[in-house]
Amino acid sequence: MAQLTEDEWRRRWEAERWFLAADGESGKRFGNETIRVAPDGEVSIKLPAPLAHLANARHGRYVLASAVEFRHRGEEWRDRIASNRAVAYRIHLDVARGRWYLTASWQRPVLKTLPLVTARAQGMVGVDTNADHFAAYRLDAHGNPIGAPHRFFYDLSGTAGHRDAQIRHALTRLLHFTQRCGVRAIGIEDLDFAAEKTREKHGRRKKFRQLISGMPTGKLKARLVSMAAEHGLAIVAVDPAYTSMWGDEHWRKPLTSTKRQMTRHDAASVAIGRRALGHPIRLGAPPRPLRHWGRAAPPHDDQSDRRGHRTVQATSDGRGREETRPRIPGPRTRCVSPDCGAKAGDQCAQHRSEHTAEQQPWQQDSLPLSL
Structure with a gap:
């Protein structure tokens, strides 16, 4: 100075x-x-x-x-x-x-980690992340869907600033919807496509690789956590395995009505919310009907490890149940005559090496060199 x-x-x-x-x-x-x-x-x-x-x-x-x-x-x-x-x-x-x-x-609020039991106490909003929208569904504390599905659309085309604004606007509407529902947590898949968009992983499926590459999962998770903290909401990340498949199989048809149309993504949001609440995704399906021969249909050859083994068995009075079959006298094969019933059960005489009949010495006759 x-x-x-x-x-x-x-x-x-x-x-x-x-x-x-x-x-x-x-x-x-x-x-x-x-x-x-x-x-x-x-x-x-x-x-x-x-x-x-x-x-x-x-x-x-x-x-x-x-x-x-x-x-x-x-x-x-x-x-x-x-x-x-x-x-x-x-x-x-x-x-x-x-x-x-x-x-x-601005003042940054102190992030408070809520216990999982507290976050689940008032229910959950399950969110399925897609290439052009968030599919959300409200669930109560018991895992029951409430109301109708909600979709928050965004457009990831154009410049980076436009994409960023679209994601931000969709997240804002999602958070406002969650607050209106009165719940304290959002269940979302823990997606990470860092190793899922390579050509070695998906080959020539160029459109699919472009689809998952365009989903800003890394920025989305960081931004959602930051924005949810401003609104006093907790984020519960769940394993994304089979959420779309099981949601479509177990929740799409029961929730579809004349006044409510369910998509595969809406059903997946229900599955994600139930997993975040700690409830199973798949509903208890009734046992398969028994066939007339007393057993359930076997699984398909290409789906055996997914369907598992057959568990439905015939009752004790059913015909053809699995047990030791009684000894039926007579021949068991077509290679012996009907009058050889005594020897039919002797497996030693049928196609067995080192049988007593094969141990007898034999000699081949010499062949003439000329006729």
Whole structure:
């Protein structure tokens, strides 16, 4: 300060008092009513009544000519304004650089890890992640689906900024839906396609590889956890194995009605929610009907390890049940005559090496060299 002249010192002193600040307001558009920053960086200021004639936008607002961009924690800032969470702003002048700056600040809540029992106490919202939408279904604490399925669509085409905004908007609507349901947790698959989109894994299935490559699973999990913490919600990640197959097999048809159409993804969200609640996905199916020969149908050759062994057996009075069959006199093979019943049961005489009849010495007759 000793090296500054009086004019330089006065300009710096005055510049430090040239600022405009506004505290954030949760629930207001983009988290602040006085100084509003849109997702595209547009800055507008709500003018007081005496200066309302200077407004260049609707509702007495003045839009600045320059846009802003947040490099540090920009994703977190966008997540907050997308859900209308409070963000405080301060506009000030840097005399040394001769530039105006806008600073954003907010309070990060302390993340509290809820016990799994507490998170499940009021039910769960199961979410199935797809290439173009989130399929969500509300379940009570006993795993029973409530209401109708909900779908939150997004478009992953276009620029990275457009895709990011689409995911953020869909997550915001999902979180608002969860809060309206009154539950405290969201069940979602623990997806990781890092090793699932290689050509060695799926060969020439180019469209499928492009599909799973376009799903931002890594960013999605991090963003969902961060945004859910702002709303006081817990995230329960479950194993994604067989959720789509078993959900479609056990929940799609029972929940389909004339007023409610269920898709495979809606049924998968029910399966995910039940797994997050600790309930089995598959419903107890009735035993298969017995055939007239007293046994259930055998599994298909290509599905034996999936269907398992046959467990349905005939009753004790059923014909043809598995037990030691009685000895039936007479020949057992077609290679012996009917009058050889005494020898029919002698397996030693039938196709056995080293039989007593084979131990007798024999000699082949010599063949004539000429006729």
